[in-house]
Amino acid sequence: MSPRMPGHPAPPAGGGARVEVVGLSAGYGRTRVLDSVRLTVEPGGWLAVIGPNGSGKSTLLRSVLGFHPHDGQVRIDGVPTTGMPRRERARSMAYAPQTPVLPEGVTARDYVTLGRTPHRPLLAAPRGVDRQVVADVMDRLGLAPMADRQLTTLSGGEQQRAVLARALAQQPRVLLLDEPTAALDLGHAQQVLDLVDRLRRQDGLTVVSTLHDLTLAGQYADRLALLSDGRVAAQGAPAEVLTAQALSTHYGARAEVVHGPSGPAVLPVRSAD
Numbered sequence: 251m252s253p254r255m256p257g258h259p260a261p262p263a264g265g266g267a268r269v270e271v272v273g274l275s276a277g278y279g280r281t282r283v284l285d286s287v288r289l290t291v292e293p294g295g296w297l298a299v300i301g302p303n304g305s306g307k308s309t310l311l312r313s314v315l316g317f318h319p320h321d322g323q324v325r326i327d328g329v330p331t332t333g334m335p336r337r338e339r340a341r342s343m344a345y346a347p348q349t350p351v352l353p354e355g356v357t358a359r360d361y362v363t364l365g366r367t368p369h370r371p372l373l374a375a376p377r378g379v380d381r382q383v384v385a386d387v388m389d390r391l392g393l394a395p396m397a398d399r400q401l402t403t404l405s406g407g408e409q410q411r412a413v414l415a416r417a418l419a420q421q422p423r424v425l426l427l428d429e430p431t432a433a434l435d436l437g438h439a440q441q442v443l444d445l446v447d448r449l450r451r452q453d454g455l456t457v458v459s460t461l462h463d464l465t466l467a468g469q470y471a472d473r474l475a476l477l478s479d480g481r482v483a484a485q486g487a488p489a490e491v492l493t494a495q496a497l498s499t500h501y502g503a504r505a506e507v508v509h510g511p512s513g514p515a516v517l518p519v520r521s522a523d
């Protein structure tokens with residue numbers, strides 16, 4: 251990956267937006283997965299949604315995006331997303347899914363360029379500005395050397411960075427990331443999270459992510475929301491939410507939480523048996 255990280259590849263047009271989720275309930279068939287979830291993320295804030303497997307984190311992100319049917323309301327800068335034209339929604343919010351469906355027969359660059367679709371006239375070829383944004387984002391994410399490779403030949407971690415690059419090329423006001431570091435080694439995970447952090451600090455990009463790595467969640471997000479049994483069990487600053495008691499109650503985990511200068515770190519504790 252390129253060590254050159256200052257600046258920003260793709261500032262969101264108009265800065266970040268305030269995201270409000272009010273009374274959001276959703277499920278699958280008759281099974282309710284989310285029950286009256288209420289969350290607010292300020293412009294430039296980073297909310298990490300944490301919680302055990304199956305607690306509804308991905309369903310929450312997909313509902314906020316309007317990809318999953320739900321009750322309740324999602325508002326972007328006070329405007330309900332229901333009825334928002336698809337193109338406008340795509341300029342406001344970009345999404346990097348946990349398990350993306352990657353198209354065959356396209357290069358990594360072509361794939362990232364898809365992120366520019368909401369910004370250019372329908373059916374128009376990429377313009378100079380589109381190519382520039384795509385090149386910058388790919389460079390920042392260390393993807394420039396493989397820009398002409400077929401997307402499906404990239405490694406798992408490279409594909410994950412390509413998915414993030416596509417979302418950043420969209421220049422959203424709100425970035426929704428579902429497990430953005432799942433396939434990444436520690437160095438790349440930090441570089442990806444550092445880049446997102448820089449975008450929110452410099453340009454006010456609003457970030458909502460799920461993160462299984464609670465230490466990374468505690469170090470990068472300024473707020474955590476702990477989902478458990480479809481409800482927000484705790485919400486607040488990382489040091490308030492990440493407690494040994496909460497990890498035991500909601501994850502059934504034995505862990506110590508150590509507080510360092512860059513935030514809380516979670517240390518699993520082996521069973522004495």
Ligand SMILES: Nc1ncnc2c1ncn2[C@@H]1O[C@H](COP(=O)(O)OP(=O)(O)OP(=O)(O)O)[C@@H](O)[C@H]1O
Nearest residue numbers: 278279283301302303304305306307308309310460
């Ligand atoms: N398409 C589906 N049909 C039926 N049930 C589903 C479907 N997708 C998800 N679920 C169920 O909804 C619940 C919440 O799933 P979701 O993927 O939102 O959880 P999650 O917190 O993101 O999980 P993980 O941490 O394992 O990724 C789980 O019990 C899951 O099995």
